[in-house]
Amino acid sequence: MAKVRVYELAKEFGVESKVVMAKLNEMGEFVRSASSTVEAPVVRKLTEAFKNEAAAKSGAKEQAKEAQPKPAQQAAGSAAAQAQAQAQAKPAGTAGAAAKPAPKPAPPPGARPVPTPPPSAAQPAARPGGAVPEAPRPQPPAAGPRPTPASIPKPGPRPGPIPRPPVPAPPPGAAGAVPRPPIPKPGPRGPRPGNNPFTSTTGMGQRPRPAGGPAAGAQPRQPGKDAPIPRPPSARGGPGGPVPRPGAPRPSPMMMPQGRPAAPGARPGAGRPGGGGGRPAGGGRAGAGFGVSRAGGGAGRPGGGGFGGRPGGGGRGRGGSGGAFGRPSGRPARGRKSKRQRRQEFDNLQAPTIGGVQVPRGNGQTIRLPRGATLTDFADRIGANPASLVQILLHLGEMVTATQSVSEETLQLLGAELDYDVQIVSPEEEDRELLESFNIEFGEDQGDEADLVPRPPVVTVMGHVDHGKTKLLDTIRNTNVAAREAGGITQHIGAYQVTTTLDGEERKITFIDTPGHEAFTAMRARGAQVTDIAVLVVAADDGVKPQTIEALNHARAADVPVVVAVNKIDKEGADPIKVRSQLTEYDLVAEEYGGSTLFVDISAKEGIGIDNLLEAILLTADAELDLRANPDMPAQGVAIEAHLDKGRGPVATVLVQRGTLRVGDSIVCGEAFGRVRAMLDDNGKALKEAPPSCPVQVLGLTSVPRAGDNFIVVPDDRVARQIAQQRAARQRSAEMAKSGRRRTLEEMFKDLEKGKVSELKLIIKGDVSGSVEALEDALLKIDVGEEAKLRVLHRGVGAITEYDVNLAMADDNAVIIGFNVRPEVRARELAEREGVDIRYYSVIYQAIEEIEAALKGLLKPEYEEVVTGTAEIREIFRVPKIGNVAGCVVRSGVITRNSKARLIRDGTVVADNLTIESLRRFKDDVTEVREGFECGIGLGYNDIKIEDVIETFEMREKPRA
Numbered sequence: 001m002a003k004v005r006v007y008e009l010a011k012e013f014g015v016e017s018k019v020v021m022a023k024l025n026e027m028g029e030f031v032r033s034a035s036s037t038v039e040a041p042v043v044r045k046l047t048e049a050f051k052n053e054a055a056a057k058s059g060a061k062e063q064a065k066e067a068q069p070k071p072a073q074q075a076a077g078s079a080a081a082q083a084q085a086q087a088q089a090k091p092a093g094t095a096g097a098a099a100k101p102a103p104k105p106a107p108p109p110g111a112r113p114v115p116t117p118p119p120s121a122a123q124p125a126a127r128p129g130g131a132v133p134e135a136p137r138p139q140p141p142a143a144g145p146r147p148t149p150a151s152i153p154k155p156g157p158r159p160g161p162i163p164r165p166p167v168p169a170p171p172p173g174a175a176g177a178v179p180r181p182p183i184p185k186p187g188p189r190g191p192r193p194g195n196n197p198f199t200s201t202t203g204m205g206q207r208p209r210p211a212g213g214p215a216a217g218a219q220p221r222q223p224g225k226d227a228p229i230p231r232p233p234s235a236r237g238g239p240g241g242p243v244p245r246p247g248a249p250r251p252s253p254m255m256m257p258q259g260r261p262a263a264p265g266a267r268p269g270a271g272r273p274g275g276g277g278g279r280p281a282g283g284g285r286a287g288a289g290f291g292v293s294r295a296g297g298g299a300g301r302p303g304g305g306g307f308g309g310r311p312g313g314g315g316r317g318r319g320g321s322g323g324a325f326g327r328p329s330g331r332p333a334r335g336r337k338s339k340r341q342r343r344q345e346f347d348n349l350q351a352p353t354i355g356g357v358q359v360p361r362g363n364g365q366t367i368r369l370p371r372g373a374t375l376t377d378f379a380d381r382i383g384a385n386p387a388s389l390v391q392i393l394l395h396l397g398e399m400v401t402a403t404q405s406v407s408e409e410t411l412q413l414l415g416a417e418l419d420y421d422v423q424i425v426s427p428e429e430e431d432r433e434l435l436e437s438f439n440i441e442f443g444e445d446q447g448d449e450a451d452l453v454p455r456p457p458v459v460t461v462m463g464h465v466d467h468g469k470t471k472l473l474d475t476i477r478n479t480n481v482a483a484r485e486a487g488g489i490t491q492h493i494g495a496y497q498v499t500t501t502l503d504g505e506e507r508k509i510t511f512i513d514t515p516g517h518e519a520f521t522a523m524r525a526r527g528a529q530v531t532d533i534a535v536l537v538v539a540a541d542d543g544v545k546p547q548t549i550e551a552l553n554h555a556r557a558a559d560v561p562v563v564v565a566v567n568k569i570d571k572e573g574a575d576p577i578k579v580r581s582q583l584t585e586y587d588l589v590a591e592e593y594g595g596s597t598l599f600v601d602i603s604a605k606e607g608i609g610i611d612n613l614l615e616a617i618l619l620t621a622d623a624e625l626d627l628r629a630n631p632d633m634p635a636q637g638v639a640i641e642a643h644l645d646k647g648r649g650p651v652a653t654v655l656v657q658r659g660t661l662r663v664g665d666s667i668v669c670g671e672a673f674g675r676v677r678a679m680l681d682d683n684g685k686a687l688k689e690a691p692p693s694c695p696v697q698v699l700g701l702t703s704v705p706r707a708g709d710n711f712i713v714v715p716d717d718r719v720a721r722q723i724a725q726q727r728a729a730r731q732r733s734a735e736m737a738k739s740g741r742r743r744t745l746e747e748m749f750k751d752l753e754k755g756k757v758s759e760l761k762l763i764i765k766g767d768v769s770g771s772v773e774a775l776e777d778a779l780l781k782i783d784v785g786e787e788a789k790l791r792v793l794h795r796g797v798g799a800i801t802e803y804d805v806n807l808a809m810a811d812d813n814a815v816i817i818g819f820n821v822r823p824e825v826r827a828r829e830l831a832e833r834e835g836v837d838i839r840y841y842s843v844i845y846q847a848i849e850e851i852e853a854a855l856k857g858l859l860k861p862e863y864e865e866v867v868t869g870t871a872e873i874r875e876i877f878r879v880p881k882i883g884n885v886a887g888c889v890v891r892s893g894v895i896t897r898n899s900k901a902r903l904i905r906d907g908t909v910v911a912d913n914l915t916i917e918s919l920r921r922f923k924d925d926v927t928e929v930r931e932g933f934e935c936g937i938g939l940g941y942n943d944i945k946i947e948d949v950i951e952t953f954e955m956r957e958k959p960r961a
């Protein structure tokens, strides 16, 4: 279908060309005249619109019939036209509905009818502008002919409203008076309708709705009513129609109609006239009443006569035109409000006042919500409207949206306000509920006593720094017969199993290969308890140290029995007895002294007493624990370690706690899931199955789980995926809700000052052990008196790992010090997510100064370093005279020319204080390159290697807390 002319379309739709033009106008398509052509796509849209309106109309008509008595309509020519007219008249939503129905005299359904009031008297009021405004729109169509530029562009929507406002002048008095006031709100919507005759029907009806439906609209706005009223007179006008149109009807105005334009008053007359005349339907319309109204243009004027009154044309004072337009002009003048204003007013009108928000009170009722719940979740639980909760919170000073995850404090606050006892479900409970929804229970052996069989104990080695934990683990493993026989290449997978003989019986013991209570604590912080027995290593030559006690306390907190390994007995000055007596002070009494704790003297270095230690572990397990599990059930356990292997993908070491894990099983581990593709033990030997207490490396997960995540074998991959996805979603919302960040160093300093905390905990990571020790020594020597102390929780060499961040989280917001090292990607993400403060230094005295100042409460760094981008070197180009240029891929952020940079290799800073001297994309020099793009970077530093990372940063002023 090529181009079609407007009049052809009108014919096809059974309406007047003006109607079609008006509609087009409203759709933003300007046509100059009825003989203008219309493009096929527009025709389609138009057809659609008419169809919709027709449908809407039919509905509206029925209502109208009931509401409005006057039938007359016929005059209007086409029913559609009438409807339009009415609609327009109605400006206010209210009217809309009634309008169409015109025929029916019956008082408008609902409110509308009201309007009917007496013509004359009412009229003035009626004017309410509401009606008037719309009238204008109709006109626009007429305008069509008119060239008025103004009209053209904005036609549709603006027309009505806009024009008037400005123009207002004329009508001011008159118009202003009655009409508008009430209408204002409707206005917004009104306008449109008005414009579009057709719409009127729809529009009127619909628009209003927003407001809250006719009812609402009606009440508030008397305008609506008024409007109607006026019309009545003439009658037919039918409620709606009349009103608005009234004005329109008026004679000339009609013409102007389109005049939309401002012209309200003036224009009308002038311009359109002709047109108007035409429309005129005028006459017809008029007579009919506004019936025609639709015509808008025509309608307006003509009716004028009839309505004339209403418009108060005269009333308005404006005089002729004013009157005609009357309402429009008048009103506008005074109360011209922008659409926005009117909408706001309207919204306000609808919104309950704070005190009046309808929300069911809880009367102390308990509601449980997951972490990171939204107000919508809250509303669901109490059967309220989320919007009301948003408003209440707003009232309480918090601005959140209904779908935004909110913090626990906020939920509690809201609960208190509404008298609900809000309980936030712990992550563990949340997960339990999630699994229950899949009919899975984690943590319990299936079956009964008879199904349980003994399993090896799982042991963690803890103790003070340098007391020999690592050495002991190595020695145990290396002296393990089974391992030697296997002849495999031992590899650290996070845990290993050894076999020993007790009373002639071969027994296995599983050791967690990560020494130190930090890992143990970090796991516990994640809700995972894998350790059955703790081996507390104490160097006989050094005795009990702070971390010895710390480790002991951790073990006790976890209710784990302890076996003491008194190490380094080979050393001169070793005093195992002293160790025993020292520990007695901490209620750890050796068996030989009448206590229940086994103390074993060993030398990890010399391999002395190792068997005794293993025996002591088994004896303790047998005496104090009931280590049994059901091997005949889908496996469950905990991930101990995990990483992304370049060749094998995600690799996780899991400890099976119950059941038997088999190759091919579908498993879900934290937020990772997959199918066990292969299992390897710590000798690299492939296993087909892993029974309880067996640590194995699992291949086949789709992503890398976190240490401490539990794993479960589920019926199929689909369930695994669903559980993993739901966990991820919960985790995300919980994170989003974590509004309160962990304390930063500055905040802690403040707390120190205020005496809220007296200890600053640090985790120190450095590039070489020498600098770490030096830094730790120096820091520990800082003496700021009794009020504040500094404690180093952990120190180590290498990049800051996830483990470090976990530790900082578990130990009450410790601060991580990175000395010439950077965090691994996942560690950085975790720290950012959890708000763990990581401080980077490259000069020891800077770190000392800052920490000292902090401890003294004096430190207030004003600038902080913000990493702006990272790029990985993928290739190195040697450019004569320039040196080495790095071919990179921007991994994160933006690399900007001239920004400061440093070079990182394997997590260690190998060069600092560099500058991005040149930056190119292909052959072009560029100022910045974003994430994911390749670029060439010249650092003016030649010792670069593939896989090095270039990190750019800038110093930003740090807002004082």
Ligand SMILES: Nc1nc2c(ncn2[C@@H]2O[C@H](COP(=O)(O)OP(=O)(O)OP(=O)(O)O)[C@@H](O)[C@H]2O)c(=O)[nH]1
Binding pocket: 463, 464, 465, 466, 467, 468, 469, 470, 471, 472, 515, 516, 567, 568, 569, 570, 571, 602, 603, 604, 605, 606
């Ligand atoms: N003479 C002697 N030296 C030992 C013995 N056990 C460990 N060492 C030494 O003590 C030092 C520290 O041992 P590690 O095993 O690294 O101590 P650690 O507790 O793991 O230390 P961190 O990992 O720093 O917490 C090393 O130099 C070991 O060789 C022992 O039985 N006898």
